[in-house]
Amino acid sequence: MRTLGYAILSLLSREELSGYDLMGRMRERVGFFWSARHSQIYPELAQLEEEGFVTHRLVEQRERPDKKVYEITEYGLAALKEWVIEPPSVRATRDEMTLKAYSIWLADPEEAITLFREQEQKHQEQLQRYREIEAWMKEEWGADLERIDSHHFASYAALRRGIGYESEYAEWCRWVSDSLERGV
Amino acid sequence: MRTLGYAILSLLSREELSGYDLMGRMRERVGFFWSARHSQIYPELAQLEEEGFVTHRLVEQRERPDKKVYEITEYGLAALKEWVIEPPSVRATRDEMTLKAYSIWLADPEEAITLFREQEQKHQEQLQRYREIEAWMKEEWGADLERIDSHHFASYAALRRGIGYESEYAEWCRWVSDSLERGV
DNA sequence: ATTCGATATGTCTGTATTGACATATACATC
DNA sequence: GATGTATATGTCAATACAGACATATCGAAT
Known part of the structure; x- marks a missing residue:
């Protein structure tokens, strides 16, 4: 099966969702290591249903347009x-x-420094957002973060990867721009 | 232009190469952060030539099949x-x-531990290879690694990213498997 | 009334990428 | 002579993905 299919199943294994809500969850929860546009999500949901991994029911709403709510099947799980x-x-x-x-030796150092400082900042900001979520998780979920059969532990494990990734990336950008500055 | 096009130009800015040799260089030099199959490289070279970024000449060989050697143009540089x-x-x-x-809470812990230990090992091995290249670069290129207009500096900068990436990845895998083991 | 934004669900086209198919030369080994 | 491996260059079909196009509901604000 397609990795996107598993990404969708991983969200549906935690809660029932419409295609639209799935988009939001995808962005919030797994967006930093797997993402997709709605133009990919809707056809994927249809295919998952055809293959028997999910089912859907129509939910009529009064204050919003009606929606299709998808649920993972036993087979999907x-x-x-x-x-x-x-x-x-x-x-x-x-x-x-x-x-x-890899081609930085061809660049004007000043402009290269600007680029790498900007990127460092971006990754630093993302890191900060993750650290805030981490603090929230520890406060909210406490000892659940160590229960390996809890989805809270799994969420935290993925978040740790985000923290490590952004942290390393920001550090590398800093090393590059510092090196460029020393060399000017 | 396509990123693959720039990846190819970045290699051709350092030396002339045939499509076949480009494949090799791509794997050895930039493979860990950009890669392509020959089925993508040959058409890309043709398009780069059509757009004026590279030119080629035929080189006849005696002990091997003849080849097309590509060179970056002023415009390409x-x-x-x-x-x-x-x-x-x-x-x-x-x-x-x-x-x-993110879905590890659904898995059998023993099997999950095996998976993450295997992955840790893979990233650890890749890290080891990079560290060996780093040692070789320092020995071979010495003070050139700090000259920011030297392509050796640029190669080292990219390698540092590889080292940081693999190091962080291996550490994360270890954290996950250790957590799973404590939780069993 | 109209406009705007959020909700809600789709399709279509083009590009990027993979994997398979295809062919040919030259050397080394069996 | 046959087989295998490295060198060398391509094409083709299928999939993954992004971006644009398309439509409709409902509440809130103008």
Whole structure:
């Protein structure tokens, strides 16, 4: 199956969601390591349903347009459980900034410094947002964060990756811009 | 222009290469942050030539099949220099392991531990390879690594990102598997 | 009344990327 | 002579993904 399919199942295993709400959850919860536009999500939901991984029911609403609420099936949950412990499909890491760094010797140092300082700032800001969520999780969920069969633990594990990633990225940007500044 | 086009230009700005040799260089030098199959590289070279960024000449060989050797043009070098200091196009980070971690609460702990230990090992091994290259660079290039207009500095800057990335990834995998083991 | 924004669900086209298919040369080994 | 491997260059089909196009409901504000 498609990784996007599992990303959707991973959200539906926690709560029932409409396509629209799924978009929001995707952005909030798993957006930093998997994302998709609605133009990809709606067809994927249809296919998941065709394959028997999810079902939907129509929910009529008074104050908003009606919606289709999707629920994971037993079969879908079983597929998700299997996928979780399988080795990941080898997928090339692609990072444009590292590629730019590889050609940084051709650049005007001042302009390169500006670029890397800006990027450092962006990753620093994202890191800050994650740290705030981390503080909130610890406050709100407490000891649940250590219960490995709790979805709170799983959320925290993913967040830790976000923190580590942004932290390392910001540090690297700082190292590059500092090196450029020393070399000017 | 396409990022792959710049990846190719970044290699051709350092040396002339045939499509086949470009494949090799791509794998060795920038493979960990940008990669492509030959089925993408050959058409890309043709398009870069059509757009005036590169030119090629035929080189006849005796002990091997003949080849097309590509060279970056002045125009191509100017385009590369501009691209290097431009902010990167926003590209979604996608990481399947983090997505799996988000659903780890559904998994059998023993099997999850195996998965994350294996992944830790893989990233640790890659980190080791990078550290060896780092040692070689320091030995071989010495003070050049601090000359910001030297391509050796740029190579080192990219390598540092690889080291940071793998180091952080391995550490995260270890944290996850240790947490799972404590929780069993 | 109209306009705007949030909610809600879709389709379509183009590009990026992978994996398979396809072909040819030259050397080394069996 | 046959087989395998590295070198060398391509095409083609399918999938993944982004961005644009398209439509409709409902509440709030003008």
